Amino acid sequence: MSEVRGLFHLPEGGPYLLAHSVGCQPRSAMDVLGAGMLEPWRTAGGGAWSRWLETIETFRAAVATLLGVDPATVAPQTSVSAALFTLLSGLAPQPGKGVVLLSEQAFPTIGFVLAPLVRLGLTARFIPAREDPSDPATWERHFDGSVAAVIAMHVHSNTGLVSPVAEITALARRHGALSIIDLAQSAGILPTASREWGADALIGSCVKWLCGGPGAAYLQVREGAIPALQPLDVGWFAHEEPFVFDIHDFRYAADARRFQGGTPSIAPFALAAEGIRTVLEIGPERILANNRDCIAAFEDEASQSLDWSARSGTLCLVCDDAPGATAALSAAGFAHDFRGDILRASFHAWNAPDEAAALARTLRQAGVTFTPAC
Template sequence: MSHPRDLFHVPAENGAYLLAHSVGCQPRAAAAALDTDMLAPWRQAGGDAWPLWLETIDGFREQVAALLGVEPASVAPQTSVSAALFTLLSGLSLAPGKNVVLLSEQSFPTIGFVLAPLARLGLTPRFIPAHEDPSDPATWERHCDGAVAAVIAMHVHSNTGLVAPLAEIAALARRHGAVSIVDTAQSAGILPLSPTRWGVDAVIGSCVKWLCGGPGAGYLHIRETLIPALAPLDVGWFSHENPFAFDIRDFRYAPDARRFQGGTPSVAPFALAAQGIRTILSIGQEQILANNHACIAAFEDECRQSLGWSNRGGTLCLACDDPQALSQILKTADYAHDFRGNVLRASFHAWNTEEQARTLARFVKQAGMVITPAR
């Protein structure tokens, strides 16, 4: 391998692919993993493929555990971040007067959408206004009190890149007897993850972005000592202590995170996602992050402007005054990117180079843009 880029199928071959924050590039090993772990057992064994397919699911749990530095027994596969959050919150036992879920308006919208129907269970969202900085511990301190049952924080905010103070949020939640939950969809695969060091109770995430695992595979990690206190409503036969007991009158929660797994699992997404994580870990997250920082530094140097990116994630989130003009220049140059309102989002992953970052900066200057870090 001459460059980590060689491990991926990279679109925008004549330009630059800067959309790791949306959909990571497909690993070249993904097709073989899909065949080995899902298609070949089906082709060769039919209904007897299930033991091998369940090994694939367990392999995914092991890869996520390695990514997070936790035990596989604390990890449950999920179809999405939304599914993970719903099944987790549905399992809370609410004390009288303690039913508030605290989150920032800067959270990804699906977080708020999940909370809306959970009002039927008595949960009430409390939104920190979008103009208040979610990277400042004092912001969370102002809005948390004894009525809060759960606190949900984005590790990295998708439209600004701001990083939440997770250890401080977890400590605040503990003081108020609340469960702390972290969404790592925009950080897994680029920033170090350590639920144990943070002291958080749960982690939810997706594999489609920086982890290059494709859509349909998410994960839920629960602190092991908390698991027995949670009784999720969204269950299936794989949530059972013994999925093969087949007694319709006898449901018992699995003792570990499998209680959140639900019904018959989809195998293909987890086969692909496990390979995505293996690819990222084989390169080394430290190397990917170092390349990301080097690219951002090259962008700053070419722009002759310091962006102050020390407490941000891997995606440049830059507010600009004429997004349509800049977007047209980038599209013409085959520089894959996106905008959220007037905010340019561009991510540097293992397949990107410092020269691509400098070229992006030259396009910004060509468009005559005034750029500032999004807030």
């Protein structure tokens, strides 16, 4: 993958292992930002809107290609939190059916979004963190007819565990619940079989494996699920005919634009579309293959099998000496992070197996032992 490194600006220092946090900037990003945002503004002023809206449509098309869906089912969002609130606020209240099911291992923002939605009759039901979210039986134990929606992380950020998405969506269909899958830690590195999964909605951001920068997220809603969802967070771009300009006439757009809200930002979506394009040009399957080669090199150097084939692209390792580990890795120039005593290190297209081997060697020389997070 050495030829791929040249597609990205790599931060100064040693190996960059933070794709799970912020993906590297594509070298083409500046030109795309100029063409998609700045040049139309500079040359056309208010007349730039036609070009700017083309940028939004380019983003929708890029997400659709990535996920293998129709662009009409994709709505740009500012964040995963915004996408989730917009989606859940559109649920029609049903007596005795107000539970939203999720694991305590979900990213905290998911729980934060749910907390105030109690005002709309929605109550979170948390699967305890000690219960394995990668086991279908875990989800089945907590499902019943009171569940209105289920939210599953495709990948859990602190463990790398992968949810049994197809089984969860099947449970949701059986119980008449909306199924929502969070792709923030998986899109761009793991396959996203949206049609096979049968999920009602997919949410995700572009700042991590998709190398699209902050401020651009997406909400994808199954075509058949769109008509029943009437979000509260709307604006003129959620209107069926946004340029009618009749303040007394609001009609939801027939497609996923109903979730789009008000006037969109342009720059984040220009950058995100280019990040997705770059990842697709390389090929997510090639990125994953390189990732697995790097993990194999890490295991060989560590003389330790991690059995990571069914997990994400991020090594999540519980270290017996987290301060010692981060001191040694920082001194060696590795860009990494810790969540408590869990080391997180990701291998993207710009990484090589020798970097992964060096990571294991540095930990060994520091006397740090580790086990997979669970």
